[in-house]
Amino acid sequence: MLVFAASDKGGTGRSVTSANLAYQRALTGDHVAYVDFDFGSPTAAAVFDVPSAMRGTEERGLHSYLEGETAEPVRIDVWRETEHPLLRARPNQSGRLVLFPGDAGGGEFATGEEALERCVDLLLKLNGEFDVTFVDLSAGRSYAVDMVLDATAHPRMRNIPFRWLVFHRWTRQHVIAASGLVHGEHGIIGGGVERGHDEDALRAAIRFVRAAVPDPESPLWSQGSTAQATWMQACDEALRRLAAEQRIGDSVVLGIVPLEPILQWQEQLITEEDVLSTQIANKETLEALEEIARRLTDDTHWGRL
Amino acid sequence: MAPRQSTPPAVLACGEIRTCLLPARQALDIRSAAQLLGLRADERVLLSERPGLYARSPDTLTGVDCPLPSANGARVRAVGTVTAHAALTEGRVLQTSAYCRLPGAGPDQRRPWGEYLVRPGVVEPLGRLPYEAVAQGVLGGPCHGDLDVGLIADGLLTRVLRHPLLDQRPPFRSRPTRLRWAALPAAPGEGPSLERFTLAEDELRTVRLRVPEGTTGTELAALCDDLALHDWLLTTVVRMLDGLRLGASAAHDAGAVVRTLRPAVDHLLHLWMPGARVGRELAALWDPLEERPGFTRQWQALVQRIRDQLTLHAIPAAHREVEPAP
Amino acid sequence: MTEPVFRETAAEPRTQSVPLAHLSVELGHLYMEDFEAGPQRLRAHFAEVRPWVEAARAAATVRAGGKRPRISTCFLIDDYFTRFSTPAEVVPMLLAEAERAGLTVDYLARESGCAVTGKVPVAEAVAARIVESPPPGSYGLRPPAAQTGWLANGERSPVARAPQAMKRAVTWQPPHETAARRHSVFLDVELWSDDADGQRLWSCPFLAAVWQLARLGLLRNEGEAVLVPQPHSAAGFPDKWDELPTLLKLNERADPFAAYRTCSVLPTRFLPVEHAVRVILDQIEVDPGALAQVADRSGKERVPVPASVADRISYVYYAGL
Numbered sequence: 001m002l003v004f005a006a007s008d009k010g011g012t013g014r015s016v017t018s019a020n021l022a023y024q025r026a027l028t029g030d031h032v033a034y035v036d037f038d039f040g041s042p043t044a045a046a047v048f049d050v051p052s053a054m055r056g057t058e059e060r061g062l063h064s065y066l067e068g069e070t071a072e073p074v075r076i077d078v079w080r081e082t083e084h085p086l087l088r089a090r091p092n093q094s095g096r097l098v099l100f101p102g103d104a105g106g107g108e109f110a111t112g113e114e115a116l117e118r119c120v121d122l123l124l125k126l127n128g129e130f131d132v133t134f135v136d137l138s139a140g141r142s143y144a145v146d147m148v149l150d151a152t153a154h155p156r157m158r159n160i161p162f163r164w165l166v167f168h169r170w171t172r173q174h175v176i177a178a179s180g181l182v183h184g185e186h187g188i189i190g191g192g193v194e195r196g197h198d199e200d201a202l203r204a205a206i207r208f209v210r211a212a213v214p215d216p217e218s219p220l221w222s223q224g225s226t227a228q229a230t231w232m233q234a235c236d237e238a239l240r241r242l243a244a245e246q247r248i249g250d251s252v253v254l255g256i257v258p259l260e261p262i263l264q265w266q267e268q269l270i271t272e273e274d275v276l277s278t279q280i281a282n283k284e285t286l287e288a289l290e291e292i293a294r295r296l297t298d299d300t301h302w303g304r305l
Numbered sequence: 306m307a308p309r310q311s312t313p314p315a316v317l318a319c320g321e322i323r324t325c326l327l328p329a330r331q332a333l334d335i336r337s338a339a340q341l342l343g344l345r346a347d348e349r350v351l352l353s354e355r356p357g358l359y360a361r362s363p364d365t366l367t368g369v370d371c372p373l374p375s376a377n378g379a380r381v382r383a384v385g386t387v388t389a390h391a392a393l394t395e396g397r398v399l400q401t402s403a404y405c406r407l408p409g410a411g412p413d414q415r416r417p418w419g420e421y422l423v424r425p426g427v428v429e430p431l432g433r434l435p436y437e438a439v440a441q442g443v444l445g446g447p448c449h450g451d452l453d454v455g456l457i458a459d460g461l462l463t464r465v466l467r468h469p470l471l472d473q474r475p476p477f478r479s480r481p482t483r484l485r486w487a488a489l490p491a492a493p494g495e496g497p498s499l500e501r502f503t504l505a506e507d508e509l510r511t512v513r514l515r516v517p518e519g520t521t522g523t524e525l526a527a528l529c530d531d532l533a534l535h536d537w538l539l540t541t542v543v544r545m546l547d548g549l550r551l552g553a554s555a556a557h558d559a560g561a562v563v564r565t566l567r568p569a570v571d572h573l574l575h576l577w578m579p580g581a582r583v584g585r586e587l588a589a590l591w592d593p594l595e596e597r598p599g600f601t602r603q604w605q606a607l608v609q610r611i612r613d614q615l616t617l618h619a620i621p622a623a624h625r626e627v628e629p630a631p
Numbered sequence: 632m633t634e635p636v637f638r639e640t641a642a643e644p645r646t647q648s649v650p651l652a653h654l655s656v657e658l659g660h661l662y663m664e665d666f667e668a669g670p671q672r673l674r675a676h677f678a679e680v681r682p683w684v685e686a687a688r689a690a691a692t693v694r695a696g697g698k699r700p701r702i703s704t705c706f707l708i709d710d711y712f713t714r715f716s717t718p719a720e721v722v723p724m725l726l727a728e729a730e731r732a733g734l735t736v737d738y739l740a741r742e743s744g745c746a747v748t749g750k751v752p753v754a755e756a757v758a759a760r761i762v763e764s765p766p767p768g769s770y771g772l773r774p775p776a777a778q779t780g781w782l783a784n785g786e787r788s789p790v791a792r793a794p795q796a797m798k799r800a801v802t803w804q805p806p807h808e809t810a811a812r813r814h815s816v817f818l819d820v821e822l823w824s825d826d827a828d829g830q831r832l833w834s835c836p837f838l839a840a841v842w843q844l845a846r847l848g849l850l851r852n853e854g855e856a857v858l859v860p861q862p863h864s865a866a867g868f869p870d871k872w873d874e875l876p877t878l879l880k881l882n883e884r885a886d887p888f889a890a891y892r893t894c895s896v897l898p899t900r901f902l903p904v905e906h907a908v909r910v911i912l913d914q915i916e917v918d919p920g921a922l923a924q925v926a927d928r929s930g931k932e933r934v935p936v937p938a939s940v941a942d943r944i945s946y947v948y949y950a951g952l
Binding site: 344345346347348349351352353354355366367368369370371372382384386387403415417418419420422423425447450451452453454455456457460 | 637639643644751752755756757759760762763764765766767768769770771772809810851852853854912913914915916917918919922938939940941942
């Protein structure tokens, strides 16, 4: 299964959340690949805490691979190379977790026919090797989005299952932008259909993840005034209505990640340890991530709506 | 009038093999295999049905002109062609294999290209070849820009995998392996020997050989293809069993055990035939591996374990969980 | 080592051998414009060719150590790029003009036979045998500069490509001939072109390279010889080019068509084409079985051939008519 992580804007927590989903899937025993197609700012190494493994990847990362400068992109075994002390002890019965980083210092680039073929080669290879492959895409209608839309419409990829996760924050602007990215004129669906995707099938393979959503019920806000609470409730209501109008309402939401300081301030993987012993992360956040990770392959959450 | 050139004897042969599961739901029959591996319009795919289905593509050549990898930092430039072929075993396991032979010395300057093309699979050093250091360099892994026959095997694999005949639906998840080999001359009068077989990284194996003069690249490649094939089979089946949760938790999901192990029965267990396609003299190099660690011994243990598991899970769950009465 | 008891024929390669002369002399090519210029053009051509054929024969005799060398002559008619007239009209005129100059045409070939002969896609097969000469720095990564349908004798100028954001585009670099001595004579040869319907048209230099391989006895298809001469049994010549065998043996007593070496006598205007032919031949990996047969037999006859296939061909250019 290929999972494409997209967002219209930066700052949606797309990378950190999808990295956490990858981590959660690996914990359950799946072999997981995380592919960094965020060409403009390839930073996945930071989330997985593998900075030193990135040394020497200037010319062997995904940029170089797609441009034909190297035959095999660097792969980083996260359990083995992470500097995160908790991750280093690979949990028993966990699957492999492998990061495919971009070139250190690589930039956004226009992709051509040959890059597309190589992209298809790579995705097919990963699909044969991993249970789940997460592909983190540059924000907006980027070359990366175009390339994977082309790739998944390619005849060689006809039998490969894929799903899209579109991340957005819970604000007016973000809701409208996320809807535009998917339903807009040259959005994911429109662009996909232009490339030969079946509209219904593509629509059925797209779900939304609301990130950094403040929960009015959360103890975080319990100190606030009644007026504040009422205002928050009203906003939340209004946003729900807006989301429904924009065709990204609750029925196409795969999950909601609560506002979580450690995701906001330090993009990192959230472990059980962070919740149970050091308590720097909220239990709700971890549960939300676990649930979204589970739903990724639970067909009852996917399909036509 | 130019004198006819004879090929100087090779003092080093090296190669690399990629082995992977063919990404197709059904194993290919012999005709489809011939189609997949028909890399050249004018050359036949070699097909063989005994002792198992086996198809091998015509050789392809790739030109190289670059420094050779070496353990001691010597930068010897070499020019020539690397031979590569693809092979399919039982329509299921795909291998690409690239290799070349290197003579002990060559001219000081690059020759006209046509002179290299009449000696396919020979890469000739400019000057003298420090073959021990180069052999070590090859096995240690080339630096960026040094001759890398693995890239040629990889390029051919990519080409074959793009064939429209493949539906890209492998019957189970697996990982490709790489086997790098280097063969140095045996001491005069000595037969061939396998000096070392190393499981290097997750996916990399290295093999160091000594062979008598006159052993052809084709014979060596056949031996190493065979080693790579069987090593891949072992690796793949071991990983399959690794991913299995046995015991109490598995009891709840007997289906999962059967789902995981069944592909081994369907696709892999009948492929074990070490030495079947290797010349008699080189086939003897299997002996030390069979002695220790005992490739076939491990394989048989794995096969037995898979069969036991499947038998166990064929019993209805209620009976399976009953503790034996004292 | 003993021979194995069990054999499978489909598992063993084999290569058919062909009879070989010492030298194959090409008396000319005929294109539509030559034909349209009338018999005088052919007459003048053969008059120019005659002394050079004598010279080639003398040189071959020396090379054969004074023994009578086996020499065959051939002539190529273009029926690939343009179709003109009929064999019944052209061939007798051609033979008459050759005879008038004192020359015998042993073998007559149609150019389209170099593209496809019978069911064998000859040109396509030869194209699949191209192994590009690697510029220094080729270490095994797929050649990034390969241009489909073109073949060069060196490295092309880098193509300006949209760079990654915030990286600089490369400035112009000259092309470079790999075998250059200080200065380059860079040549980039078009091997074929595809029309709007996907029909492939092979280029003249590419077909000429195939023609040279045929004359050198180095063409094989699945191990079988290609462009095998057919005897001329009928009384006359057909009215359709397609009914004429692609390679016709006109002289019953002729030496074999294929030879260890070739010599072509051509007007100077063919020089660029034949330069291109050399560039192509220098980068074709011919059937190793055929190569070994030629090397073996020429060695036994003590007339060794140059290792490189491109060095087995030679030319005489005469000033244009």
